[in-house]
Each structure stands twice: as structure tokens, then as C-alpha cells.
Amino acid sequence: MYKVFSLLLLVGVTTVNAQQTRVLTKDDYAHAESFLSFNTNKYIDHNEVRPNWISDSRFWFRDLTAKGSDFILVDAAKGTRAAAFDQQKLATALSEATGKSYEADNLPFPSFEYKNDGRDIQFFADGKTWVFNIKTSKCQTYEQIQEKAINRVQNGVIKKVVRISSAVDISHGQRVIPSPNGQLAAFIKDDNLWVRNMQTGKETQLTTDGEKDFGYATDNAGWKHGNGPILRWSPDSKKIATFKQDQRKVSNMYLVSTNVGAPHLTTWKYAFPGDSNIIMIHRVIINVDTPKVIFLKIPPDPHRATLSDDIASSGTFDDVDWSADGSQLAFVSTSRYHKQEKFRIANANTGDVRDIFEENVPTQFESGWGTINWRYLPKTNEIIWFSERDNWGHLYLYDATTGKVKNKITNGDWLVSQLLKVDEKNRVVYFMANGLEKENPYFSQFCKVDFDGKNFKVLTPEVGNHRIDFSPTQDYFIDNYSQPNVPGVTVLRNMNGKLITTVAKADISRLIAIGWKAPIPFNVKAADGKTDIYGLLFTPTHINPNKKYPIIDYIYPGPQGGSVGSWSFVASRGDDQSLAELGFIVVEIEGTSNPLRSKSFHDMSYGDMAENTLPDQVSGIRQLAERYKFIDTSRVGIWGHSGGGFATADAMFTYPDFFKVGIAESGNHDNRNYEDDWGDRYNGPISDADYNAQANETKAKNLKGKLLLAHGLMDDNVPPQNTLLVVQALERANKDYDLIIFPNEHHGYGQFSYYMMRRRWDYFVKNLMGAIPPKEFLLAPKYEFR
Numbered sequence: 001m002y003k004v005f006s007l008l009l010l011v012g013v014t015t016v017n018a019q020q021t022r023v024l025t026k027d028d029y030a031h032a033e034s035f036l037s038f039n040t041n042k043y044i045d046h047n048e049v050r051p052n053w054i055s056d057s058r059f060w061f062r063d064l065t066a067k068g069s070d071f072i073l074v075d076a077a078k079g080t081r082a083a084a085f086d087q088q089k090l091a092t093a094l095s096e097a098t099g100k101s102y103e104a105d106n107l108p109f110p111s112f113e114y115k116n117d118g119r120d121i122q123f124f125a126d127g128k129t130w131v132f133n134i135k136t137s138k139c140q141t142y143e144q145i146q147e148k149a150i151n152r153v154q155n156g157v158i159k160k161v162v163r164i165s166s167a168v169d170i171s172h173g174q175r176v177i178p179s180p181n182g183q184l185a186a187f188i189k190d191d192n193l194w195v196r197n198m199q200t201g202k203e204t205q206l207t208t209d210g211e212k213d214f215g216y217a218t219d220n221a222g223w224k225h226g227n228g229p230i231l232r233w234s235p236d237s238k239k240i241a242t243f244k245q246d247q248r249k250v251s252n253m254y255l256v257s258t259n260v261g262a263p264h265l266t267t268w269k270y271a272f273p274g275d276s277n278i279i280m281i282h283r284v285i286i287n288v289d290t291p292k293v294i295f296l297k298i299p300p301d302p303h304r305a306t307l308s309d310d311i312a313s314s315g316t317f318d319d320v321d322w323s324a325d326g327s328q329l330a331f332v333s334t335s336r337y338h339k340q341e342k343f344r345i346a347n348a349n350t351g352d353v354r355d356i357f358e359e360n361v362p363t364q365f366e367s368g369w370g371t372i373n374w375r376y377l378p379k380t381n382e383i384i385w386f387s388e389r390d391n392w393g394h395l396y397l398y399d400a401t402t403g404k405v406k407n408k409i410t411n412g413d414w415l416v417s418q419l420l421k422v423d424e425k426n427r428v429v430y431f432m433a434n435g436l437e438k439e440n441p442y443f444s445q446f447c448k449v450d451f452d453g454k455n456f457k458v459l460t461p462e463v464g465n466h467r468i469d470f471s472p473t474q475d476y477f478i479d480n481y482s483q484p485n486v487p488g489v490t491v492l493r494n495m496n497g498k499l500i501t502t503v504a505k506a507d508i509s510r511l512i513a514i515g516w517k518a519p520i521p522f523n524v525k526a527a528d529g530k531t532d533i534y535g536l537l538f539t540p541t542h543i544n545p546n547k548k549y550p551i552i553d554y555i556y557p558g559p560q561g562g563s564v565g566s567w568s569f570v571a572s573r574g575d576d577q578s579l580a581e582l583g584f585i586v587v588e589i590e591g592t593s594n595p596l597r598s599k600s601f602h603d604m605s606y607g608d609m610a611e612n613t614l615p616d617q618v619s620g621i622r623q624l625a626e627r628y629k630f631i632d633t634s635r636v637g638i639w640g641h642s643g644g645g646f647a648t649a650d651a652m653f654t655y656p657d658f659f660k661v662g663i664a665e666s667g668n669h670d671n672r673n674y675e676d677d678w679g680d681r682y683n684g685p686i687s688d689a690d691y692n693a694q695a696n697e698t699k700a701k702n703l704k705g706k707l708l709l710a711h712g713l714m715d716d717n718v719p720p721q722n723t724l725l726v727v728q729a730l731e732r733a734n735k736d737y738d739l740i741i742f743p744n745e746h747h748g749y750g751q752f753s754y755y756m757m758r759r760r761w762d763y764f765v766k767n768l769m770g771a772i773p774p775k776e777f778l779l780a781p782k783y784e785f786r
Contacts, residue, residue, distance in 0.1 A: 022771035024582065029761065029777040032578040035516065038781040040571035043511040046504040048467075048480045049490040054114055056473045060084045061503070064786060066510060068105030071112070072503075076476040076492055079500045084112075085121055090132050093139035098126050108785070175228030179237035184288065186240060188229050191215030193242065195288060206291045210244070213269060217242040220279065221303065221310040222253070222270040222675035223717045232317040234326035238288055239348055241320050241329050243281035246300065250277050255714050258743035266714070273672055273679030274688060278336065279303035281311070285329060285348050294351040298344070304334035306341060306367030306374075308560075309677030314372055321376040330376035330383075338364040338681045343383065345376070345400065357403035359387060363606045364681050366393060369595060373419040373431075376400070384409070384422060384429065384451075388599040395419065395429060397451055409453050417444060417596060421474055427451040430459075430495070432468070434596045439463055440521070440534060442567045442596055446479065448495075459497035462489070465567040478503065482569035484536055485518035511571060515541050519573070524623040526592050527615030531601070535589035535620065536564055536573070538580040543630065550635035550768045551585040551621060553659075555651070556644040557612040559602065559682050562594035563644075575757055582761060583769055585631050587624065591616035607684055609671060610654075610694035612647035618658055637768040639663035639760060642718060642747065645710075646671075646696065649726060652707050653699035660705040661768040663760055666715060666747055669722045670695035697729035706767040708738040710756060712745035738763070754779040 033039065041047075045066050051059040057077040063070045071084035087104040095102045102108060112123040121132050122142070129142040176185040176196075184195045191210035196203045207216045217229035231242035253270030256263045271278040280300040286293050305311045305318035312318060319332040326348060333342040342358045359365065366388055367373050373386030373395065383398040393415035397406045410416055414435030421430035430448045435441040436458065443465045449456040460466040464481040471477065475495060482488035487506035493499055508516075519536040526533045540549070554576060556563045565573075572578075576586045591613025593605040605611035617638075625631040638659050640648045645667025652662040668674040671683065672691045679691070692698055707730075711723040723739075730737045740759060742749050749756050762773040 022583075022769070024765055024771055024773050026774045026777055028582065029758075029774055029779075032575075032581040032761065033779060034514070035572060035577040035581055036575060036781075037570075037572035038783050040511060040516060042784055042786050043508070043514060043516070044487070044571055045507040045510065047506045048482075048488050049478060049504050051469055051478050052111070053472050054118075056471060057476065059471070059478075062110060063504060065105070068103070069107070069110075069786065070105075071107075074492065074501070074503060076471065076494075076500055081501060081503065085132070085134055086137070089137040090121075090139065093132060093137050094125065094130065097130075097139045097141075100126070110785075175226070177229055177231055177233070179233050179288075180235055181237040184237060186217075186229055186231060186233075188215065188217055188227065191218065193217050193229060193231070193240070193286065204288075204291065206240070206286050206288065207244075207293055213248045213250075214244065214246050216244050216284070218245045219312065220245065220247065220269055221308075221677070222279070223678075224310050225268055225716070230312045230317050232320045232322065234322045234348070235324055236326045239322075239326050240286040240288060241283075241317060241322070241331075242286065243283050244295075245279060245281050245303065247271075247279045250279055251275060253716070253719060255716060255719070258713065266716070268716075270719075271676040272674070273676050273683070273691065275676055278676050283331070283346075285346070285351065294349070296346050296351050296353050298333070298353050301333045302336045304336065304338065304677065305372075306332055306334055306338075306365065307372055309675070309681070318372060319367075319374075321374075323376070323378040328378060330378075332367075332374070334365070336680055337684055339684075341365050341367075343374075343385070343398075343403075355403075356383070356400060357398065359385075359389070361388075363603045363684070366595070366599075366602075368393070368419065369417045371418040371420065373416060375419065375422050377422070377424055379424060382406070384419070386416065386419065388415075391599045392435075393417070393599070395431070407452055409451060410449060410456070411453065413598075414441075415596070415598070420446075420468065421470070428455075432466070433458075437463060440483075440523075440567065441532075442534060442564070442590070443483075444567075446477070448497075457497060459493065459495075461497075467568065476500070480568075482506070484521055484564075484567060484569060487569050506569070508571075516571065516577075517541050519576070522624065522627075524589075524620045527619040528592075529619075531592060533590055533592065533616055533620060534564070535587060536576075537624065537628075538573075538576045538586040539630075540580050540583065545630055547630060548632035549583060549585045549630050550637065550764075551587060551625075551631050551633070552579055552764060552768070553617055553621060553636065553638040553651075554586060554588050554644070555613070555617060555638055555640040555647045556642070557591060557609075557614075557640075557647045558594040558643065559605070559609070560595060562590040563588040563640075564590050575760070579761065579764065582765060583771075584637075584764065585628075587621065589613070589617055589620045591620075606682065607686060607690075608694060609679070609682055610650055612650050614647065614651050614654060617651070618655060633658075635660060635768055637661040637663075637764050639665070639764075640667075641665040643668065645669070645718075645723075649696045649707065649709070650699070652705055653696060653702045656702050656704040661707075661764060662705065663708045663710070663763055664723075664726075665710045665756065666712065666718050667696070667709075667722060667726075668718045669726050670697060673722050673725065674718060695725075697725040700726055700729035700735065701733035703730065703733070703735045703737070706738070706763075708740065708759075708763050710740040710742070710749075710759075712742040712747060712749055714744050715747045717747040754781065 049061045053059045060073045073084040091102045091104040108125040109123040112121045115122045132139045176187045178185045192207045193216040210216045217231045219226045247269040250269040250271045255266040282300045283296040307313045321330040329346045343356045346353045375384045381400045385396045395409040416431045418432040432444045433447045437443045446460040464483045466481040469478040487508045490503040519538045523534045625633045645664040648662045648664040651659045671679040711720045758779040765773040
């Protein structure tokens with residue numbers, strides 16, 4: 001009798017639990033998928049303008065509309081806006097030429113080129129190159145036009161036909177750097193630097209003593225490496241500034257492919273923090289016409305730049321500035337730990353080097369964000385220099401002869417993030433500034449000021465985050481501005497800030513109609529209780545304010561970037577809103593020690609990257625829970641990628657009673673196992689014991705919640721051993737964990753990125769929500785031509 005009663009009781013409890021467990025369907029996941037960018041972007045009309053300049057004052061752009069798209073031509077000098085060509089006539093002509101049906105609002109190409117002084121437009125569609133004559137409305141393939149021209153030659157009508165050939169890779173598969181005059185292209189072959197004449201094809205070897213791991217212009221920052229040359233041509237195309245890169249004694253990194261049969265071993269040089277040997281560069285100037293290598297008369301520099309350790313992070317050879325006549329080369333030498341910057345000028349003919357001035361900082365030097373904020377002005381023998389010496393990033397004018405400061409150019413409790421233009425003739429600088437808007441210190445504005453610090457002016461007065469595109473001669477600029485919850489507006493202005501015309505205003509009415517809503521911007525106090533920090537909150541579109549929702553913290557702690565990333569309007573920020581649609585609250589918080597604030601703000605965790613903004617994340621979430629009663633702080637999840645993966649595992653080990661579920665993707669869990677400059681720069685010359693204290697594997701025994709680790713085994717940015725060290729420590733501590741491995745993928749998982757996203761959804765649904773996800777839902781981008 002007792003056994004029967006117990007069995008009935010057990011069956012009853014099981015039935016109740018089954019009824020209480022929420023089961024998510026494929027329709028639920030499909031609804032969440034509808035909030036990913038490949039589904040939301042198509043519902044935004046008249047969005048951000050990307051200009052295609054065709055003269056000093058004219059540009060065209062493709063304007064996306066609810067019906068399709070329009071091609072618009074803008075004349076800045078006249079202040080006019082008109083159709084770039086007659087789309088209906090082109091659609092009719094193309095339909096007749098192909099036998100297919102095309103509509104004016106849905107032409108089958110996203111871009112075109114004006115040809116024949118604007119009388120023709122050329123575009124690619126239906127697998128062919130077409131030419132449309134604007135006057136005659138006739139559409140022909142390029143091959144047809146070429147064949148007719150050849151026939152005319154044969155009939156004696158014309159004597160010569162110049163065939164237009166497509167661009168070819170003149171370096172046989174390697175990247176090339178063309179000279180300013182377009183006549184030469186530099187490339188690397190067998191660790192030496194060569195040039196090829198673009199007209200004749202003749203190759204000339206410029207260096208002869210390059211060897212393996214000690215070659216010229218070679219590209220390797222450890223976490224980033226390639227076969228393209230790193231160099232800077234002189235303006236007259238007669239000299240090249242580059243280096244001979246010595247990595248002979250640097251540690252090797254190894255990755256092994258997964259395949260049937262013998263695996264492939266990938267090996268390259270990869271230095272680590274604390275290594276006695278790091279990559280060094282011997283700076284050289286090379287005469288091109290009569291090949292000669294001139295070594296600059298200074299000791300080799302660490303492979304460092306003021307922006308990063310990637311000495312080509314700006315897109316070219318960093319921290320190098322030629323004089324107009326090619327006689328002088330200004331450059332900056334950065335010390336290993338970024339504590340000392342030496343501004344130097346070299347004689348390009350002799351290799352003699354003058355030290356002009358140096359700046360020393362107790363933590364690490366910044367030179368800007370995205371651009372290098374210094375310029376050499378040889379005509380006036382001056383230097384514009386960026387420094388955070390007064391706690392804010394500002395510009396200073398130096399005398400290039402004495403090395404003394406002439407005056408401070410910008411001033412105030414805000415910072416210059418990017419120096420964009422220097423008008424030497426009128427002695428005016430143009431730059432992006434952060435911290436001028438009270439609404440949000442991360443909003444950037446375009447400004448100008450005279451060299452002497454007078455006549456400061458904000459050229460983009462509207463509230464929001466501004467992005468600038470110059471005309472070719474930099475007489476005009478296009479300003480795209482928006483906020484995370486306010487769609488963008490595009491305007492055209494002259495360089496004094498005068499509004500010429502409004503080019504476009506984004507319309508999100510169709511996006512809202514499908515149920516989309518914007519994230520909620522907020523600010524809270526950091527863990528210190530006094531510093532303002534900012535973020536974005538994502539909630540379900542049909543939120544029940546009387547219900548408690550688990551919260552997911554998306555984290556990227558920097559210190560070179562933050563969780564929010566761009567503060568401009570975007571319809572989808574990764575899968576934040578998608579996760580919210582599944583029944584979560586999602587938050588992004590810019591914690592202390594992230595950039596684009598004051599120097600003291602950025603340095604708050606200098607020497608201890610394992611802080612990872614985590615005290616600010618915990619404090620911020622608790623404050624938000626007081627503000628929004630629907631947040632359940634008993635169910636807090638966290639996830640991040642790369643530095644965010646490091647922070648996620650750290651959160652699970654350091655705050656095990658607060659963070660219950662974490663997903664750590666491709667994390668640099670022990671910075672002794674990541675490239676040398678990351679730790680050298682942001683931790684400084686700390687001891688191995690200090691690095692050990694920061695390493696996630698040393699804290700793994702503290703895990704209480706559910707942790708999913710993921711990594712690509714061919715990750716040449718953050719080596720997979722970082723995650724495997726944590727795996728080993730968890731196993732030693734007898735801790736349960738989950739693991740996803742991508743055998744042949746790199747840092748971002750490539751073709752499996754959406755697989756990882758779906759597994760992320762499943763993991764939070766099962767372990768943070770306590771629900772059941774649909775079985776193996778297929779997340780796949782469904783891009784449409786628009």
C-alpha cells in the first residue's frame with residue numbers, strides 16, 4: 001500500500017513539473033531569428049549614405065526605399081539633389097537587351113560608374129558588364145561595344161582600339177603597394193623587397209640580404225600576420241620607408257589541422273609577455289631608382305606603434321610621415337611597454353637621426369583611436385602631437401627644431417579621438433571629439449580649431465554620434481549622425497559647418513511595423529559609487545512588467561574597446577534583441593578602464609586586466625534591477641567573445657554566486673598565452689606571479705554555475721591553448737563544464753558562427769531560463785539583394 005501511494009505521488013510530481021517547464025518551439029526561435037541583422041536591415045529606408053565621389057563636388061549614392069532603391073546624384077557646389085540617371089529607361093533598355101523583365105525600382109546592380117564624361121554609365125548585371133547611354137537610352141554589353149570597335153578597325157574607320165582589361169594581381173598572389181605615381185608596385189619575394197614596373201612588367205630587386213625571420217617589410221604582429229609588405233612610399237615615388245624585421249629568436253606558435261591523413265602544421269613567430277626576445281625592427285630607407293638600402297642610425301625598435309603592436313594597424317606603415325620632397329622622414333619609436341615615445345626625424349639620404357622630443361607616461365601611451373593623431377609639418381618646422389598629459393587627450397603644437405611646446409591647441413574636459421585634417425595654409429585642424437555632449441560622453445562630434453587654440457567650433461551640432469566622409473578635395477563633408485535609439489540623418493556641409501542640404505533621413509516605420517523596438521540607453525554608477533558609466537538595455541518586444549526575467553550580460557571589457565561598440569543607430573546588435581525575444585533581458589555596459597573617456601578612467605585597472613570591468617557589471621545590473629523590477633538578479637547570465645570570453649570565465653570564477661550561467665568564446669584566459677604586446681601594454685612589466693593570479697585556470701575551482709567554453713583549434717589570434725588550460729583546471733578540480741570545439745576554424749568560427757549562436761541560445765534557454773529549446777534549430781542567414 002505504501003509503495004503504491006509513493007509511486008502515485010512521484011507520478012503526480014513529475015506531471016506537475018512537466019507542466020511547469022516551458023518548451024520553446026521552432027516558431028519561437030524563428031521569431032528571435034527575425035531580429036537578426038539579415039532580417040531587420042531590409043526594413044530600413046533611406047539609411048546611412050555612402051557617397052561615391054565622381055568629382056570634387058559631386059557624388060552619387062544608392063538610396064534604399066520601401067519599393068527598392070534609387071540612385072541619387074548630389075552636387076555640393078550647387079546644393080542640388082537629383083536622379084543619377086533615368087532608371088525607368090535603363091530598366092526598359094536592359095529588359096529588351098536581355099529578354100528578362102526588370103523594374104526601375106529594382107535594378108539588378110548596387111553600383112555603377114560614370115563613363116565617357118558622364119554620357120554613359122557602366123554596371124555589372126546578369127553576369128555581364130553593360131554600358132547604358134544616357135542620351136540614346138541604348139544598353140549594350142561591353143563585349144558588343146568592343147566588337148563593333150574592332151570591326152570599325154578592320155574596315156579602316158579607326159586606326160587603334162584600346163582594350164580595357166580587368167585589374168590583375170601583378171605580384172603573383174601576393175599583396176602589392178603601388179607607388180604614388182602609379183608606375184611601380186612594391187612586393188615581397190623570398191624575404192626581400194622588390195618593385196615591378198606597372199607598364200613594362202620588369203621586376204627589380206631592391207634588397208638582397210633578407211632571410212627567413214629576418215626579412216624586409218614582413219608583416220607579423222603575432223596575432224596578425226600576412227604576406228603583404230609594410231612600407232611607406234615617399235611622395236615622389238623615389239624612396240621607400242620600411243624595416244628589416246628580426247624575429248629569429250622569437251618563440252614559435254603551432255597550430256595543427258584536423259583532417260583525414262597527416263595533419264598540416266602551421267608555424268609562425270609569436271612572442272609572449274615576459275619573453276626576453278620579442279620582434280624587433282631595423283628601420284631602413286630604400287632608394288628605388290638605383291637600389292640602395294640606408295639603415296637609420298639608431299638601435300632597432302620593438303615591433304610597436306602608438307596605436308597598437310600591429311605596426312600597420314592604420315592601414316599603412318604606422319607612425320611614419322615623409323616630407324614633401326622626400327628628404328626627411330619623421331617617425332615615432334615606441335618602447336616595449338608603451339611608456340616612452342620618441343619623436344625623431346631622419347635624413348633620408350644619410351640615415352642620420354635627430355631626436356626631437358620624447359614623452360614618458362607611468363602607464364601606457366595613447367595616440368588616438370582609429371587614426372594616429374600626430375602630424376609633421378616640415379614647411380613650418382612644426383609638429384602636431386597628441387597627449388593625455390592633463391588627463392584628457394588633446395593636441396599640442398611643437399617646434400620641430402627645439403622640441404619645445406609652442407602652445408596647446410585643444411583644451412577642456414573632453415578628448416580628441418581622431419585628427420582627420422590639417423589645413424597648413426590656414427593653420428586649422430579638424431578632428432573628432434568625444435565628451436562634448438552631456439547626453440552621452442561617447443557621442444563623437446566633428447570640430448575645428450586654429451593652431452593657436454582660438455576659434456574652436458563644433459561643425460556637427462546635432463545630438464548624436466557623428467561619422468564623417470570628406471569630398472576628394474576636402475572642401476565638403478558628409479555627416480551621418482544617429483543615436484542607438486534614434487535613426488540616422490545624413491547632411492552635407494562645407495568645411496565651416498554650413499548646412500548645404502539634407503541628403504537623407506532614415507525611415508524605420510516598416511521596421512517598427514514588424515514589431516521591432518530600440519534598446520534603452522542608460523547610465524548608472526560604477527562600482528566606486530561615483531563614476532558615471534553607460535550602456536544599453538534590451539527587453540522583449542511584448543514584455544510583461546509584472547514578470548521576472550533572467551538577465552544576460554554581454555561583455556567585452558577592452559581595454560581597447562567596450563561592450564557597446566558603436567553608439568550609432570543599428571537595427572541589430574548581434575543577437576542581443578533575439579535573446580530578449582526568447583524571454584531574457586540583455587544588457588551591455590561600458591565599464592571603467594574602457595577608452596574614449598579620461599586617462600584616469602582608462603587606467604583604472606591598469607596592471608590588472610583580470611578586473612575585466614566586472615565590479616562595474618555587477619554594480620550596474622543591481623542598479624538596473626532597482627530601476628526595472630522585471631529584472632531577476634537571481635538568474636544572471638554572461639557571455640563574451642575573445643576578451644569577452646576571458647571576462648566571462650573570470651566572472652563565473654570570481655563572482656560565482658552572482659553569475660549563474662556563462663558562455664566564454666575564444667577567450668585569452670591566461671595572458672601569458674596571448675601575444676606579447678597585449679599584456680605588455682595594459683599590464684606593464686608585472687611578474688609571472690601577478691600574471692598567474694590573473695589567469696582563469698587558477699580560479700577555475702571556484703565554479704558553481706554552468707559554463708560553456710568554445711574555441712577554434714586554428715585560432716591564430718588567441719591560441720586555443722588558452723581555453724584548454726581552463727579545461728584542464730576544471731577537470732583537476734572535478735568541475736562539470738561544457739565545451740564546443742571548431743576543429744579547423746579561426747577566431748570568429750567562420751561558417752560555424754551561426755551554429756555557435758544557436759548553441760548560445762540553447763544554453764541560456766536550458767540553464768538560465770530552465771526551459772527546453774527546439775531540437776537543432778537551423779540558424780542561417782537569408783540575405784536578399786537590396
